[in-house]
Amino acid sequence: MEWIYKEIIKVGKLLFSEGLVSARSGNISRAFMERLYITRTGSSLGALRKEDIIELPLKETHILDKRASVELSVHKKIIIETERRAVVHAHPVYTLLVSYEKEEVVPVDSEGREILGSVPVLELEKPSASDELAERASSSLKYLPVVIVRGHGVFAAADELYKAYSFISTLEQSCKILFLRGS
Incomplete structure (x- = not known):
């Protein structure tokens, strides 16, 4: 599964280089099989x-769970x-x-509107890292590509990591435009 490691590392670098995460914030997950x-x-x-x-089982708990991101239950x-x-x-x-x-x-902006529509x-x-977050984010992401959690950050879900990252990047550009124009 070397390709998964490479994909996660690449997306991590993209997130950091764009300023979408700080030195110790954010997390990334990729499921393959179970x-x-x-x-x-x-x-x-x-x-x-x-x-x-x-690497963990997708649907079971494991001794290494405590080493994973605190948002593990949300990702799962x-x-x-x-x-x-x-x-x-x-x-x-x-x-x-x-x-x-x-x-x-x-x-x-037209790109943000076309790609994202409206984002709750x-x-x-x-x-x-709460059950409430896991429930509300997963419920929203069934129908949307990205969701914002006030005061915490954003979660994006897709079939591939680069696409999930791109939703966050697009959202940030759209929010920068909104913020700078005062709307």
């Missing part, structure tokens, strides 16, 4: 190594419920700023 490959807790997505990616629920195979979680600055002012983000902003009591 296995889940997910970034290790505390890993730096911009400098990932193969050792920073944990999204993959199982949506039947998509790739999840990216990031903390894009402009998207977070816009999420404090809106219940949904509707891009004004979820308000959660516990916005990180």
Whole structure:
């Protein structure tokens, strides 16, 4: 499964180079067959190594679960419920700023509108590593490519990692436009 490690490492570098994650934020997962490959807790997505990616059973608990991202249960629920195979979680600055002012983000730029449509902003009591987050994010991502969690970040799901990353990148560009124009 060397290709999965390479794919995760490449997307981690893209997220970091665009400023969509900071040195120790965000996480990435990729399902293949009944296995889940997910970034290790505390890993730096911009400098990932193969050792920073944990291989786990998709539908069972494992002794290595505690080494995986704290968002492991959220990633698993999204993959199982949506039947998509790739999840990216990031903390894009402009998207977070816009999420404090809106219940949904509707891009004004043509690319954002065409690719994303409108993106809901979820308000959660516990916005990180919670059952509530897993349930609400997976429910939204059944029908949408990306969802924003107010004060926490975004989750995107797709059939491949690059596409999930591209949804987040597009959303951040759209939110930057919204923020800079004051809308």
